[in-house]
Amino acid sequence: MSSAYLIGAQRRTGAASFTGIEAATGKALDGDFAITTADDIAQACALAGAAFDAYRETTPEARAAFLDAIAAALEARAEAIVARAMLESGLPQGRLNGELGRTTGQLRLFAKVLREGDWAGAIIEPALPERQPLPRPDLRARQIAVGPVAVFGASNFPLAFSVAGGDTASALAAGCPVVVKAHPAHPGTSLLAGEAIAEAVAACGLPEGVFSLIQGPGNDIGTALVANPHIKAVGFTGSRGGGLALIAVAASRLEPIPVYAEMSSINPVLLFPAALAARAEDLGRAYVGSLSLFAGQFCTNPGVVVALDSPDLDRFLGAASEALKGVAPQVMLTGGIAAAYARGIETLSGADGVAVLAAGPDGDAQCGAARLLAVDADDLLSNPALTHEVFGPSSLVIRCKDAEQIVAVLEGLEGQLTATLHIDEADYPLAAPLLPILERKVGRILANGWPTGVEVSRSMVHGGPFPATSDPRTTSVGAMAIHRFLRPVCYQALPDALLPDALKAGNPLGLPRRQFD
Structure with a gap:
């Protein structure tokens, strides 16, 4: 029965039935x-x-x-x-x-x-029966x-x-x-x-x-x-x-x-110069923790990072690469999701200008292995498909030449659930002109945190322009x-x-x- x-x-x-599948093995469960x-x-x-x-x-x-x-x-x-x-x-x-x-x-x-x-x-x-030139009826809503x-x-x-x-x-x-x-x-x-x-x-x-x-x-x-x-x-x-x-x-x-x-959302993270100079390594390690949490299977997973090219960005990437190499492969929610993630990584890593900076250990077919990739903004701007969501424990770092290129990258993004700013006070002049762009692009803007925590509260907005949400x-x-x-x-x-x-x-x-x- x-x-x-x-x-x-x-x-x-x-009369017809189906079985549940054990995510870790791909085998049918009882019942x-x-x-x-x-x-x-x-x-x-x-x-x-x-x-x-x-x-x-x-x-x-x-x-x-x-x-x-x-x-x-x-x-x-x-x-x-x-x-x-x-x-x-x-x-x-x-x-x-x-x-x-x-x-x-x-x-x-x-x-x-x-x-x-x-x-x-x-x-x-x-x-208001006495109102002139016309009375107002009782109105309730x-x-x-x-x-x-x-x-x-x-x-x-x-x-x-x-x-x-x-x-x-x-x-x-x-x-x-x-x-x-x-x-x-x-x-x-x-x-x-x-x-x-x-x-x-x-x-x-x-x-x-x-x-x-x-x-x-x-x-x-x-x-x-x-x-x-x-x-x-x-x-x-x-x-x-x-x-x-x-x-x-x-x-x-x-x-x-x-x-x-x-x-669909890739939740851009913006790293500003003063913040990077002060804590590049700490940010790199925390970033990997966020992108790989529970195999990256969050709608708020930080799928792209945008930053000015600099030695401090290199420090961030070095720390992130080392941290990511230690991320064990994790069971993904379904075999179909694991297979789609593998295809997405293969497509992304094979694109012109994209480099794989670090890779976590590979697992079996049910698992997703962490990946850290990077691309110059010039290559990304010529191939917007690079910013399509790859659902799983990976992220793409976009190196920008100047502030104008950061603006171009942000303007080219689709609608998102979140955007994150890692900033110190010295970064405010660079960050302020970007906020109107982000307000048009996302539903939640956060500072000096990571987007993979969503508070259930009265003021929370978990939505955003298409394709993050349909409304x-x-x-x-x-x-x-x-x-x-x-x-x-x-x-x-x-x-x-x-x-x-x-x-x-x-x-x-x-x-x-x-x-x-």
């Missing part, structure tokens, strides 16, 4: 997982549609309690979830324990956001949920960007039912997390269509999910090709819908992520009895409201 997927409160098993049928995908979406109006009008406190209940249910399954995720992802126990904590933490953050109430965007402009959301699990975060991750948490907080397409590399992890959410749905007395989990390899399941007319928005973290394919499906519907896709106005991490799944509605001259509670005269929900004369 194959393991079930979750269609609302119902556990279903299909089969049922592939969701087309009929069950349609039923999951229909249940979500049927649940929508009731769920979106639950009180903020009820939804907050639901998110808290999911977090508690995940923690009750922590040992089993982490054990299975270790097998399916190849990530170590400590990393996955931390990721589970991040997952429950962001669920509880959105519970706090709901209780604070600013997300509702309640605005009241009372009627609030944010409401957009509808059922399709969420796609990510390969590199089997917990925090997957079944119970940030897209699911923010959509549920907004009042949107969610249908999750589990990543096929994590079927067991996904089912355990999905069961935790289903348990919370039942415990909180919510409609069963608030959550469903569908499973299976290939593209057909995801395409059918996004094409279903009940689905009103999509959350996706993955490759540029995968994101663009879903965007095409969503745009071709009779009712096109938004796809909030986080896709640069949004973030997939932090409290502002809820706004992807809300839209404004204005109520003109409605009697108080017909207004939603968020806008009634007595403010029964106790929401913060902006009132204008």
Whole structure:
């Protein structure tokens, strides 16, 4: 008997199944997982549609309690979830324990956001019947949920960007039912997390269509999910090709819908002269630690470094090269990702003007070996493809002749999630003119750190211009992520009895409201 997927409160098993794969060996794990049928995908979406109006009008406190209940249910399954995720992802126990904590933490953050109430965007402009030359009617506005959301699990975060991750948490907080397409590399992890959410749905007395989990390899399941007319928005973290394919499906519907896709980023790091002069070796070692962390499988991995050519840059590269030679090969998330990384390194290292400065030891086919490469800005500017993402533990250092060439390199980059400045006070005059360029190119600018840590907070922006994301106005991490799944509605001259509670005269929900004369 194959393991079930979750269609609302119902556990279903299909005739076809697939197996989980152990990331470290490439071998099949015990247990089969049922592939969701087309009929069950349609039923999951229909249940979500049927649940929508009731769920979106639950009180903020009820939804907050639901998110808290999911977090508690995940923690009750922590040992089993982490054990299975270790097998399916190849990530170590400590990393996955931390990721589970991040997952429950962001669920509880959105519970706090709901209780604070600013997300509702309640605005009241009372009627001005005596205003000249025309009276003003009573006008009130609030944010409401957009509808059922399709969420796609990510390969590199089997917990925090997957079944119970940030897209699911923010959509549920907004009042949107969610249908999750589990990543096929994590079927067991996904089912355990999905069961935790289903348990919370039942415990909180919510409609069963608030959550469903569908499973299976290939593209057909995801395409059918996004094409279903009940689905009103999509959350996706993955490759540029995968994101663009879903965007095409969503745009071709009779009712096109938004796809909030986080896709591709190389996260430039700028090294400034005074900072290099003061601590080149320390920066080189820290850089290798960031680019190789967990086999470089982060969307914020520092994929390129930009700096003026100088003896201090040589010091940085010498320290980085020595550090990188000691980076052991690490298991990558899937065999496909490992193979794509190997192809990307082969293409990049064979390009004109690119030199391999250092290489970590090679491993087996499931592993990614660290690589440090360098190129002169002249060669890079004549071949922009050199800045395409290679997902894994590698990075390219770009040597620039002068400040004008740094500007040219930055202007030629695509949209990114992050940019990092390593600066001392003496570098401020050189750095200041670059900030407007970086603001146009990235979603987060940081100084004297490394981009591979993303705080889950109210001010965090984990987004950026295309192809970092499909909509640069949004973030997939932090409290502002809820706004992807809300839209404004204005109520003109409605009697108080017909207004939603968020806008009634007595403010029964106790929401913060902006009132204008």
